[in-house]
Amino acid sequence: MRVIRGRGPDREADRAVTAAMLREAGEAGEPAFRAWTPHRQLAFGRRDTRAPRYDEAAAAAEERGFPAVERSVGGRAVAYTGTTVAFAHALPLDDARSGLDARYEAGTTAVVRALRSLGVPARRGEPSQSYCPGDHSVQAGGKLCGLAQRVRKESALVSGVVVVADRDEIADVLAPVYEAIDVPFDPNSVGSVADAGGPGSPDAVCDALETVFVGDAETRVEDAADLA
Numbered sequence: 001m002r003v004i005r006g007r008g009p010d011r012e013a014d015r016a017v018t019a020a021m022l023r024e025a026g027e028a029g030e031p032a033f034r035a036w037t038p039h040r041q042l043a044f045g046r047r048d049t050r051a052p053r054y055d056e057a058a059a060a061a062e063e064r065g066f067p068a069v070e071r072s073v074g075g076r077a078v079a080y081t082g083t084t085v086a087f088a089h090a091l092p093l094d095d096a097r098s099g100l101d102a103r104y105e106a107g108t109t110a111v112v113r114a115l116r117s118l119g120v121p122a123r124r125g126e127p128s129q130s131y132c133p134g135d136h137s138v139q140a141g142g143k144l145c146g147l148a149q150r151v152r153k154e155s156a157l158v159s160g161v162v163v164v165a166d167r168d169e170i171a172d173v174l175a176p177v178y179e180a181i182d183v184p185f186d187p188n189s190v191g192s193v194a195d196a197g198g199p200g201s202p203d204a205v206c207d208a209l210e211t212v213f214v215g216d217a218e219t220r221v222e223d224a225a226d227l228a
Contacts, residue, residue: 001217002032003210008228011039011069017224018088018157025090026154033213035087035206036224038080042066042173045075045132048181057180064173075148076132077177081166085205088159089213096153104136107147107158111138114208115162120144120198129186131174132161142167142191162209165200167192 004021008014014036021032042061048054049070057077058068066079080086089107093099108124115122115138122144126137136147147160163170171187178185194200 001214001219002030003214003219003221004032004034004224004227005036005221006224007036007038008224011041011067013228014038014224015071017227018159020227021088021090022150022152022155022157025092026152029092031092031217032090033088033210034224035085035209035213037083037202037206038086040066040080040082041069042077042079042177043069043071044077045071045073047074048077051181053180053182057177060176060180061173066173073148073150075134075146076183077174077181078132078146078161079170079173080161081169083164083166083200083202084170085162085164085202085209086159087162087209087213088157091156091158093151093153093155096151096156099156100149100151103149103156103158104147107149107160108136108138110212111145111147111160111162111209114205114212115140115144115193115198117208117212118193118198118204120193120196122196127186127189129184130189131170131178131185140191140196142195143189144191144193144196162205163190163192164202164205165192165194167195
């Protein structure tokens with residue numbers, strides 16, 4: 001399995017590393033995993049950009065020091081403070097029409113296991129009116145993680161975001177953003193690994209995720225900066 005560590009030199013280059021992971025997993029038939037801290041930003045989903053007050057939402061993010069970026073996939077707005085951890089697991093596929101639920105199940109289970117290894121009483125689900133609401137989430141005193149999935153003909157990418165610390169800062173920026181895009185949001189629904197009894201170290205969370213997702217697979221480690 002390829003294991004990619006670190007991040008690209010800027011937001012665009014960093015996103016390109018993950019996109020290449022998905023493509024190359026299908027081409028080479030080799031899975032890949034990365035867990036890292038993306039650059040500070042507020043990433044809007046496709047539906048967010050269609051909201052009548054989207055420009056107001058983007059301005060609210062920018063005013064609070066979060067560069068507004070748009071991603072091509074679904075989901076709702078997510079804030080990355082610089083300590084927020086993202087992960088991506090790229091898997092080659094024999095049949096893109098099957099396995100969606102099984103991949104979500106495996107990914108959610110892996111996140112729960114990783115967080116519990118750090119002393120967090122993680123469990124499936126999310127509080128009401130959470131950020132980026134979805135069926136595949138993990139909580140402990142608030143939402144800690146949401147998972148998403150992108151499927152191509154020959155590969156799939158199971159990805160997610162874990163709030164490590166900066167809970168208050170994330171809630172503060174998402175409140176006006178979600179108001180502008182007209183999505184219910186309760187700032188108290190935001191949790192963090194640190195507030196749930198785990199470490200406030202992004203590196204510790206990255207290591208725990210990598211340990212669980214990679215397991216005992218033989219690895220080939222690469223640096224994201226060299227791939228950008």
